[in-house]
Amino acid sequence: MQLITFYKYQGTGNDFVMIDGRTQEIKLNSEQIHNICNRRFGIGADGVIILKNHPKLDFEMDYYNADGSQSMCGNGGRCAVQFAKHMGILKNEFHFLAIDGEHIATIEDSGWVHLKMKDVYSIKSINNDYELNTGSPHYIKLVANLDNINVVEEGRAIRNSEAYEQEGINVNFVQTINDTSIFVRTYERGVEDETFSCGTGVTAASLVSAHNDRGFNRIEVETLGGKLAVEFDRINEEAFNNIWLCGPATFVFKGEKTLA
Structure with a gap:
């Protein structure tokens, strides 16, 4: 004991x-x-x-x-x-x-x-979805209306699909609010459920949602648990550095x- x-x-x-x-x-x-x-x-x-x-x-x-x-x-x-x-x-x-x-x-x-996050040098396109690693592996699915998504059911299906069943992956559903704001909900591996927020997940979602051709970006992120922000420099379509996750x-x- x-x-x-x-x-x-x-x-x-x-x-x-x-x-x-x-x-x-x-x-x-x-x-x-x-x-x-x-x-x-x-x-x-x-x-x-x-x-x-x-x-x-x-x-x-x-x-x-x-x-x-x-x-x-x-x-x-x-x-x-x-x-x-x-x-x-x-x-x-x-x-x-x-x-x-x-x-x-x-x-x-x-x-x-x-919090400064690891640099990202690869974003994999999977049909209209994306896969990248921001310290943990993430699957990004862009959706029109998050209110119509069953995050647990659809997230669990992707996480346990043949491609990800063994290692697992976090699944993020991302709705664009405007050019600099997104709404993100995440099904997390390890928890095996939706969490109120996922830091590496909103970071991954923000990189996919980068709004500038090059240079500094700041994305405001809404989650079920509150507001975060992600700042980064976009080098090209797949390369990002100076990535900072900001929040309470x-x-x-x-x-x-x-x-x-």
């Missing part, structure tokens, strides 16, 4: 259980992670994040989906930065390691966290839990 102190954070409704693993070793198996994330019998979350020491950077972020699998999580990364600040890591610019590599982040006075990251509550 192990007693852990945890902190609950959310970024536009994408919620996470945060654990400080810098002073004690935290090892969780898939069953424990699933139980922590269970919304009826556990704490309830889309994922678990363990903050760890890093020899050169400010910290390392271990992110686990609700099923125990690991991936990069954009909203989780923003929440991890706020959590690091809360735990006494005070920096003007944070440098940390995630599963997809090193990231940089800053916190505005408003509480919004700006909020502390919810603190507690203790005994793990079997």
Whole structure:
């Protein structure tokens, strides 16, 4: 039995259980992670994040989906930065390691966290849809009216199709609001359900929705959980750098839990 102190954070409704693993070793198996994330019998979350020491950077972020699998999580990364600040890591610019590599982040006075994402150099066209990796793999489907889409049913069908069944993929349904605004809903692998927001998903959707021929872009993003923004430089049709995911990251509550 192990007693852990945890902190609950959310970024536009994408919620996470945060654990400080810098002073004690935290090892969780898939069953424990699933139980922590269970919304009826556990704490309830889309994922678990363990903050760890890093020899050169400010910290390392271990992110686990609700099923125990690991991936990069954009909203989780923003929440991890706020959590690091809360735990006494005070920096003007944070440098940390995630599963997809090193990231940089800053916190505005408003509480919004700006997280630099990995560069993207490939967008695959699949009929009228798109596939790309923004730290996690994403499928982008452009739709005329999101209110008419059964996100869970259609997202699950694509995620479990022959092409993606083994590795899985996140499925994003994207509606254009205007030249600089989109509405995104996401079916997330690992959670195996729709989440209120997905950071790597809205990043992928924004790149596909780039409105300038070249140069700086900023896309305002509506999700079920609130507003985000994605800024980036478009180099050409498939290449993007200086990609920043911007949005709120909020502390919810603190507690203790005994793990079997």
